[in-house]
Amino acid sequence: DAGITQSPRHKVTETGTPVTLRCHQTENHRYMYWYRQDPGHGLRLIHYSYGVKDTDKGEVSDGYSVSRSKTEDFLLTLESATSSQTSVYFCAISEPTVNEQFFGPGTRLTVL
Amino acid sequence: DQQVKQNSPSLSVQEGRISILNCDYTNSMFDYFLWYKKYPAEGPTFLISISSIKDKNEDGRFTVFLNKSAKHLSLHIVPSQPGDSAVYFCAAPTNYGGSQGNLIFGKGTKLSVKP
Numbered sequence: 454d455a456g457i458t459q460s461p462r463h464k465v466t467e468t469g470t471p472v473t474l475r476c477h478q479t480e481n482h483r484y485m486y487w488y489r490q491d492p493g494h495g496l497r498l499i500h501y502s503y504g505v506k507d508t509d510k511g512e513v514s515d516g517y518s519v520s521r522s523k524t525e526d527f528l529l530t531l532e533s534a535t536s537s538q539t540s541v542y543f544c545a546i547s548e549p550t551v552n553e554q555f556f557g558p559g560t561r562l563t564v565l
Numbered sequence: 566d567q568q569v570k571q572n573s574p575s576l577s578v579q580e581g582r583i584s585i586l587n588c589d590y591t592n593s594m595f596d597y598f599l600w601y602k603k604y605p606a607e608g609p610t611f612l613i614s615i616s617s618i619k620d621k622n623e624d625g626r627f628t629v630f631l632n633k634s635a636k637h638l639s640l641h642i643v644p645s646q647p648g649d650s651a652v653y654f655c656a657a658p659t660n661y662g663g664s665q666g667n668l669i670f671g672k673g674t675k676l677s678v679k680p
Contacts, residue, residue, distance in 0.1 A: 486667070493672060494672060495571075495654060495670045495671055495673050496609070496654065496656075496668075496670040497670075498667055498668070501667060543608050543609070545608075552597050552599060552614065552658045552668070553599060553611045553614065554611075554668060555611065556601075556608035556610070558606075558607060558608050559606070559607070559608050
């Protein structure tokens with residue numbers, strides 16, 4: 454299995470509070486991604502990174518920001534959490550020359 | 566507009582029989598397809614892929630068929646086992662033209678294999 458960890462694995466927070474999710478990889482893969490999974494929607498891309506300090510928006514980026522200051526860490530921040538951001542969040546990694554992405558175990562976030 | 570569609574939210578099959586999971590796509594520029602498998606409370610895991618230069622790719626009990634003219638692919642699992650019960654996602658990279666792209670996923674099909 455690819456060395457990808459996500460923290461926290463579970464979080465319950467209140468509307469309006471800031472939340473940061475962390476993805477850490479030990480594979481030295483250049484590309485990293487954040488997805489959310491919701492019933493009836495499959496996996497949708499939030500933000501992605503093609504390298505340190507190189508990030509871009511995905512399909513559902515509103516309300517989210519990301520940062521990547523080191524190859525191994527990719528942070529997803531909800532500046533002011535809303536109930537619509539209750540979801541399961543997955544981090545993924547890949548290398549530039551292949552299409553396959555490898556996923557972390559996920560973070561279940563509940564915004565009350 | 567959904568570019569990758571999995572129109573069956575769920576599928577139930579008997580152990581030992583064939584499972585056929587279907588996926589349709591609308592973008593004729595897609596030239597590579599992947600299937601992922603996801604168990605509850607775990608991340609998706611890569612299962613099998615196919616390039617558009619092929620019409621079939623086989624890996625053990627798993628075979629993916631691609632029909633480019635119909636913009637349709639299917640995943641066959643033979644024989645199905647209870648441990649195959651999971652959600653299966655079809656995906657395509659938006660990297661046609663040679664550049665690295667992101668994956669677009671279908672909504673998934675939940676497979677239940679009954680003993």
